[in-house]
Amino acid sequence: MVSRPEAAPVHVTPYDRLALTDAEVEHFLVTGEHQRELADFFGEEEYRELTQLARRAHSVPLRRAAPRVFILPGIMGSQLGMARRRPLPRDVLWLDPLDIAFGRLKLLRLPGRARIIALGVILYTYLRLKLRLREAGFAPEFYTYDWRLDVETLGRAFAARLRAETGPTMIVAHSMGGLVSRAALTHRGLDSVQRLVLLGTPNFGSFAPVQALRGTYAVVRKIARLDLRHSAEELAQQVFSTFPSLYQMLPAPGRSGAVDLFDARAWPRTGPRPRAELLEQARSLERLLAPADERFAAIVGVDQETVTGIERDGDDFVYTITRQGDGTVPMTCAVLPGASTHFTSVAHSDLPRDALVASAVIDLLRDGTTRRLPAEWTRGGIARTQISDRELRRTHNGKVDFAALSPDERREFLQNLNEPPQFELHVPEPRRAARRAHTIGVRRGRSRRAPGTAASRTRRARAQLEIRVEAGDIVEARAQALAVAVFQNVRPAGALTAIDARLEGLVEEFVARRMLPAEPGAIVPVPTRGRLRHAEQVLLVGIGRFDRLDAAAIEFAAENVVRLCVRAGIRSFATVLWGAGAGFPAEQSCESQLRGYLRGLVAADSNGEITHIGFRVRNASLQRHIAAVCRKVIESEQLAGRRVVVQAPEARPHARRRRVRSAVPTTAYLFVNEQPGQGSARELRAALLTAGAPAAVIAETHGISWSKLDAHFRELESPNLTLAKLGSFGERLGELTLHETVREALYAMRERPLVVVHDAASSRIPWETLCIRGWFPAAEAGLSRRYAAEQLSLAKFSEARRRGPELSVLVVADPTGDLPGAALEGERLLELLRPLADARVTLVQGRAATRARLLAEFQSGEYDLLHFAGHAFFDASAPERSGVRCSDAVLSGADLAGLARLPALVVFNACESGRLRRGAATVRVRAGIARRLRESHGLAEVFLRGGVANYIGTYWPVGDSAALAFAESFYPALLRNASIGAAVVEARSAIRAKRSPDWADYVHYGDPEFRLKEGHL
DSSP states (O other), X not given: OTTOTTTHHHHOOHHHHTOOOHHHHHHHHHHOTTHHHHHHHHOHHHHHHHHHHHHHHHTSOOOXXXXXXXXXXXXXXXXXXXXXXXXXXXXXXXXXXHHHHTTGGGGGSSSOSSOOEEEEEOHHHHHHHHHHHHHTTOEEEEOOOOTTSOHHHHHHHHHHHHHTOOSXXXXXXXXXXXXXXXXXXXXXXXXXXXXXXXXXXXXXOOSHHHHHHHTOSHHHHHHHHHOSSOOHHHHHHHTGGGOHHHHHTSOOTTSSTTOOTTSGGGSOSSSOOOOHHHHHHHTTGGGGSOOOOTTEEEEEEOSBOEEEEEEEOSSSEEEEEESSBBSSSBHHHHOOTTSEEEEEOOOGGGTTTOHHHHHHHHHHHHHSOOSSSOSOOOOOXXXXXXXXXXXXXXXXXXXOOGGGSOHHHHHHHHHTTTOOOOOOOBOOGGGTTTTGGGOOOOOTTTOOOOTTOOGGGOOOOOOOEEEEEEESOGGGOOSSEEEEEEOTTSOOOBHHHHHHHHTTTHHHHHHHTTOSOOSTTOEEEEEOTTOSSSOSEEEEEEOOOGGGOOHHHHHHHHHHHHHHHHHHTOOEEEEOOTTGGGTOOHHHHHHHHHHHHHHHHHHTTOSSSOOEEEEEESSHHHHHHHHHHHHXXXXXXXXXXOOEEEEOOXXXXXXXXXXXXXXXXXXXXXXXEEEEOSTTXXXXXXXXXXXXXXXXXXXXXXXXXXXXXXXXXXXXXXXXXXXXXXXXXXXXXXXXXXXXXXXXXXXXXXXSOEEEEEOHHHHTSOGGGOOBTTBOTTTTTOEEEEEOOTTOOOOOOOHHHHHSSOEEEEEEEOTTSOOHHHHHHHHHHHHHHTTSTTEEEEEEEGGGOOHHHHHHHHHTTOOSEEEEEEOEEOOTTOGGGOEEEOSSSEEEHHHHHTOSOOOSEEEEXXXXXXXXXXXXXXXXXXXXXXXXXXXXXXXHHHHHHHTOSEEEEESSOOOHHHHHHHHHHHHHHHHTTOOHHHHHHHHHHHHHHTTOGGGGGEEEESOTTOOSSSSOO
16 A cells, blocks of 8 residues: 555655646746745746736637647756655656665666656746746747657657647747757657757757766766765766667767767776767667758757867876857857857757747747847857866865755755856967957856966956936936837837937937837937037937837847947946836846846956946835846856856935936826637637726726627718717626726726727727727827838828928828818818918819829928818728829839838828728729728828828718818817827817717827927927
8 A cells, every 4th residue: 555654754854745747837937826935936026927827828718729839848858756555756866865875866777777757847947937938928848758769669658648739839048958859850740840949959969968877967977965865976886877868868979079989999998988889879869860851940049158178198087178158058059050150149948938038939830930039149259278087086075965055045955956167268378469359257256266276367357337226317327328218009108208308309200200219129219419418428228019029038138238338339328127107017027127237248248348227216215226136137047157246336415315206107008909719719819908007907808799899890881870879888898808907997097098009900909999888088188099011101291391480290181082072171171271360371273183293292391281072082002002092193102111211100081991991892983881891991091101191080971061171170180289189179169069970980090199280380
């Protein structure tokens, strides 16, 4: 019976009881159960971050069609042990430090009597990657294996598991897991495998197995410190030397110089030796592996101190160490011909944990490519050192009483198990002067000088890097540059508003012209031209969409800031906590930024080019907290020998009294995009960035039915549509499109203007009619739109006209001569605008409105505003040919794209002028509204892509009374220099006062705060 006294008490350890499955741990992270045990296991900070990540990941509905992604750990990355009958937990041998202390690691040797199986992954290393893939919409699953066995056997078993999948599959494989995956892909029937992403895979071997077999590898020596019965040499000879996998990961023939590592005679005679039969069997591993094809991608770690060469010195091995690898696998052994390759300065065991690497993996799974990591790497110099097995045996000696360690000490010991010793690399003497800048130094804080390293090997010290955390206004920072983040399609606020006040509205102009960086990591430098006291440049740093902001995006953008500064000769810059004003945790923002900055410095091999990085925060309490975060990051990062200090100076008395003032966001942003749901269903994902301080992000998905929506849209065609019925329509529209949580959050923002940023699919939803508990966003504080599309042209209005006092309007009416109402509208506008001071009106009507005439008028740069009343033309097969009908031809979007100057605002009262493209047919002018919404490309996109900054159109034909009321309110408001958003709200209110539902017909694309004139009128 399993309850015999000798069975349970002897072998059940706390680590056996903690051997939970990844699914159980994820569940506990989401629910908060077993918080104390998991916090002790992972550490408080790791537990907190995993909890946030797990809750975000599991808030994303898992689609039935989501591709299965198998995650394969590396060697030693799976727990190994034995199954036991319930209620006893499984007997974990690897990695149970208490069992290791008892000497039970010998049960792992091959062949052996113990029935060893894989018991799950080492969660500390791999759980983050799984959760990030889950959050990105994949269906990730760990595939664990007995990493002692030969690759061919493991590949055969994995192939069988892959064949059991009925849908598309993908693989992300770390280290040895990549070899197992390549072995699996040699088997037939695996056409469903669409992607294979390799993380630090030793495709052509590594020197770490050499050291493991010799008992000098850091992991083996640290494990031996736990084992109270065996030395590292005994474990190497009696346990590790029996694992076929270690032999198969030796450097491939020709990759180890003059030493043939597959010949037992080439190994030293003293100390642990390999088994000749296993060496011979491992020699031909390459023929067992699938070659790379278009499905393969490799992420290769670089800039870490790595054994990259070996030679025999008497009866000893001597290893050459350079920075041309990830700390375990040499770069030349990880690069796989035929696979797309990307490089990162992340250590081998950290590759699955790194946020930026995870984001690159997601890109590669989705698209087969990524821009987050460079595809080329320039070798970082020739700095190197050498160390022998004899010297390595002097490291990690002495036994550790694991039971006597504190929980924090235990956790630190295990988490640093794969941490290699650090060395002082040097440039060989004859070439030192020529290559001094490439010298690579010692990691600060956690470094240890390698035994036997002579003092003569020290290299020239790098300049000290100061991280300065201060409470105060960013505009007062003493730095050459200020690095400020901007969200995609969101008007900047906070720190950037304060900076722009000093720059006399230069950033505001960038906003109006759509010149702000959109993609994460894109940077736009803005010269200050002496307007700031210290800074010469303001770096506008793109960090992407607010609802997709994560540590990886911040870290990637921060790396790019450093790259730009190094190349531009900028030695100091200051920044703020990116995303903190939008609810992103301040400490996480700081940590991600600083990691990006430090890694960027290492990757750029910067030798003192940057000496100062400043963080500006709002108050002294936050200053102390952020300084502590900075110190913690510095202790964990590789700093290439540079001394880094963190300063948090106390504010001067007069500075303490000065409040940090920055503009609070006054506008709420609703991002809406369509995405696949379960099966063939569709969903709308809505993410709301609230206004005010502090801002917050609320994101939810909501299942939709386009057939139900189209049926609902038809109510807008009813001749009996009234204000009351429009309210009912809008309430139902909200229920059909937005999650209740989002609707409630919007209602809480009812005093704030709203900007809806949508994709093409959701552009056909009449958001202007949205009603929540009797509140119309468009009728109260205002609702404008932005189109989330790539390659929108920069806005091409005349800045000289904005500075002038005169409002110049071009009215084009009835070019085709078949719209009497349009001709009447043009005449009414002429009558309305001509008597107004500071207004100049040009009317082009009927046959005079030729294509050539309109192009000439546009190109003249003499107009602030174009009002067009006439026909639109749509060509779904060639969107660039869509446009407006002139008297003799079509004026297309392609025509506009070729013009250098355009009116800042275009108002179109044309059939279907407010829709963006959707569908595949040319739209008839008199089509029903559901069909118009579904199929039309729309003039909005035509003009936005052509370079128009602001566009106003309509959904359905507007009645004469409503059109006149709109014009009589809208244009005088512009002449009072109201913003376009405010003028539209005023005009909608005028129509609404007439009890007409047509107020909701008007659509505004652009910046609601844009003014046609700067300070005039």
